[in-house]
Each structure stands twice: as C-alpha cells, then as structure tokens.
Amino acid sequence: MAVEPKRRAQLVEATIHEIGATGSLNVTVSQIAKRAGVSSALAFHYFGDKEQIFLAAMRSILTVYAAEVRGALTAADGPRARLEGMVRASFSASNFRRDAIAAWLNFYVLARTSDEACRLLSVYQRRLRSNLVHDLRPLAGDAAPALAERLGGLIDGLYLRHALDPATDADGQAAAAQVLTALDHELKALAR
C-alpha cells in the first residue's frame, strides 16, 4: 500500500531530471524508468502513456512553483514587498535548477502539440499576470495591466536566456534583481 504515490513521485522526479540531462523531450520511457529504479512497464502501468508522464512532471513543477509564490506572498506585506516576493520566488533555487529550466523550456514545446500542456501553461501565465496586476494596481493605477505584461515578459525572457548559458548557475538572484530594477524604473517614470 501507499507504494503507488511513492513510485509516481520517483518517476516524476526522474522525468524532470532526465529531461534536464538530455535537454529535450527525446527521452525514452526506459531511461526514465531506469533512473527511477523501476522497469519501464511500471511507468506505463501507472501513467498509461508517455504524454501523461510528461504532464505529471509539468504539473509537479508548476505545483512547486505555485507553493513557493504563495509562501512568499503571505510572508510579505504591502504591494511592493509582495511583488518582490513574487519575483524572487520565480527565480528561487528550486525553480532555477538546471533541469527545471530545461524541463520548463521543453514544456513550452510540448504545449504546441498537447492541449493539456497548453492549458497548464496558460494557467501559469494567467496566475502570474493576475498576481502582478493585483499588486501593481495600487502602485501604478491604470498602467498596471500593461506594466504587468512587460514584467511577466521580462521574467520569462530572463528565464529563457538562462536556459542556454551552460556556465551561469546561482544567479537567480541577479535575474531577480534585474526584474526589480525594471520595476523600480517603471514606477519612477510613472511618478513624474
């Protein structure tokens, strides 16, 4: 009993790791299963087919991310602090792992062929946007929606750029700082 969720978790983690290592979705179920220490048949037993495995991995990453943002939001007070928390969470250590970034990038690709993947990604974007707008409103008023668009785009863009660089690690911080700088400048410009 209760072995099932454990196996599922193992397989999901192995999937993310393997996608990170390969850098693409060209990952065989056997590779995933081997890394998880089980047979490929078991993966099919639990998930049905390969796409479900990928989707489960994607949900896992999104769930972790969402939890991180939620934590940062409740810990902060005032719109500015909340925005900062959001941004920092986006570039936090667990989201900025090499394999997580690679997986993330590949989920964008997956979204082009899988409706469900597209849906999941849309949920992420809508939530990010909604969070940003909510806390930008008191600071930027009517400019909030457009500004949120820019900040969201900047976050995604910096993320994407770090998906390449094989050298840079550890600078989720630098990226987060860039976003916050952009935010400050935008607000300052607005104030005059």
Place this chain on the structure above:
Amino acid sequence: MAVEPKRRAQLVEATIHEIGATGSLNVTVSQIAKRAGVSSALAFHYFGDKEQIFLAAMRSILTVYAAEVRGALTAADGPRARLEGMVRASFSASNFRRDAIAAWLNFYVLARTSDEACRLLSVYQRRLRSNLVHDLRPLAGDAAPALAERLGGLIDGLYLRHALDPATDADGQAAAAQVLTALDHELKALAR
C-alpha cells in the same frame, strides 16, 4: 547548374515550415523532403545528416533577421531612432511568422544538444546586446549594459509568449510597442 542552391533553399524553407506545423523538432526528413518535393535521399545527399538540415534552417532565419536589423539601422538616424528600428525589426512580419517563432523556440531546445546551434544562438544574443549597448550608451551612459540586458530579455520573453498563443497574430506591433514603452520609462527614470 545552379540547381543545388535552389534545392537547398527549398529544403530549408520546407524545414522551417514543417517545424512550424509540427511545433517541434520531431520532424522526419521524409516529411521535409516531401514538402520540398524531393526525395529524402536528396536531403541527405546535400546536407549530410538531419542536424545539418536543422542548422541550415536556423542560419537562414538568423540571416533574414540580421539583414532586417541592418536595414533598419542604416535607415535610422540618431540613437533613439536606431533603437526603435532594431526593436521593430525584431518583431517584423517576417520574423513574427507563426512557423518562424515555432522554429526559433525549437532552436533553443536544439542548442542544448548541439554545440553549433548553441554557437549560432550566442552570436545572435551577442550581436543584439552589442547593438543595444552601442545606441543606449549616449542615452543611458553607464546604465547602458544592464539596461540592454533587460531590453534583450524583454524582447526574448515577449517572443516566447507569442510562441504559445494560438490566437494572436499580427501583433508584432503591439509587442514592439511594449518594448519601446519600457525603454521610454527606463530612460525617463534615469533622467531622474
């Protein structure tokens, strides 16, 4: 005579188109060849292997883009105008085609496994960055490099976001406007 370059061009275009249609690099050489109206063996004859076909497609896109930027730069005068030209070129009709965006996204994925693809992408990023810094310098002084990083990230991010949206077409213009707005706000903030 001169039939070879024609075939190569056909195959390259077919590759981009096919990647755009599939939304991934899971494209068989046969599919590409069929769309180009030749046999798969011919594709291998000219390009050697599949990766070379992809790389040729990538170079093609980058070349078109570079030409467009160059054109915009010579037509503009003054740093501000040149920056605007650069941004507009990035979101111009030929770069913002559905299949070009999809191909672009997938080249990021390819770059994770192909050194040459990674190199090509780096060249693009360096050139963009260098262009931006060059024309930002007179406007932003020492803040130019960091600002260029943000603008470049924003461009990539907006590009990425439009790689998903199946609905949105035609708004290269809107995206370009967002980048220019960000630029204006940044400069205004800098002016204090």
Place this chain on the structure above:
DNA sequence: CGGGTTTGATTGACCCGTCAATCAAGTTTC
C-alpha cells in the same frame, strides 16, 4: 556536327537500431 564519356542530380528499396506499448508470468503484501 555526333558519338562517347564524365559528372551531377535524383531516386526507390533496403538495413538496422530504437522505442512505445503490451503481456504473461513472477513476487510481495496483507
């Protein structure tokens, strides 16, 4: 010019490895 030869263009058929998915049988667990 006109037959013969080289050279590039092009193909269909084929080989071989890989991989998703299945299945029947074995093992654990309660």
Place this chain on the structure above:
DNA sequence: GAAACTTGATTGACGGGTCAATCAAACCCG
C-alpha cells in the same frame, strides 16, 4: 490466497541513414 505490485521478454511500427542504379545535361574529340 487474492490483490496489488513488478518485471523481462516481445512486438510492431517507425525513422535515420546507405546504396546501387537511373537520368540528364554538359563536355570532349575527331
């Protein structure tokens, strides 16, 4: 002992890459 769990073996399809062979145009030589 049955239900859940797990596996190795197998299969059927598919795709990259090769090869031997055709085709056509250009080139050469008398």
